[in-house]
Amino acid sequence: MGRGRYFLERLADGADLSGESLPGVPIVEIAGDRRVLIENHFGVKEYSRERITVKVKYGFVCVCGCHLELMRMTAEQLVICGRIDSVTVQRRG
Numbered sequence: 001m002g003r004g005r006y007f008l009e010r011l012a013d014g015a016d017l018s019g020e021s022l023p024g025v026p027i028v029e030i031a032g033d034r035r036v037l038i039e040n041h042f043g044v045k046e047y048s049r050e051r052i053t054v055k056v057k058y059g060f061v062c063v064c065g066c067h068l069e070l071m072r073m074t075a076e077q078l079v080i081c082g083r084i085d086s087v088t089v090q091r092r093g
Contacts, residue, residue: 026056033084036063039077044070052080059091 027039038054038061045060046053052068054061068082 024057026058026061028061028087030084030087034081036080036084036087037077041078044078054078059089062088062090
């Protein structure tokens with residue numbers, strides 16, 4: 001991570017600003033146990049009715065559950081619906 005990027009993240013953390021203020025930072029919103037919204041993604045790596053894995057800047061976001069469906073996908077965001085059992089983050093390296 002570049003020094004400038006590190007500085008911006010530290011500044012946002014210290015000022016209690018959300019990650020939304022930093023460009024390109026993935027945003028994951030979970031609505032109950034039926035819907036997950038992921039913004040600033042880089043596409044879908046794995047797709048099945050039980051598991052959907054989405055590539056983000058620092059690794060992957062894995063959504064596990066039953067009857068999962070990719071309801072909407074644009075360049076900026078995607079929406080996963082179904083019965084959500086877990087959402088995990090897998091960092092690279």
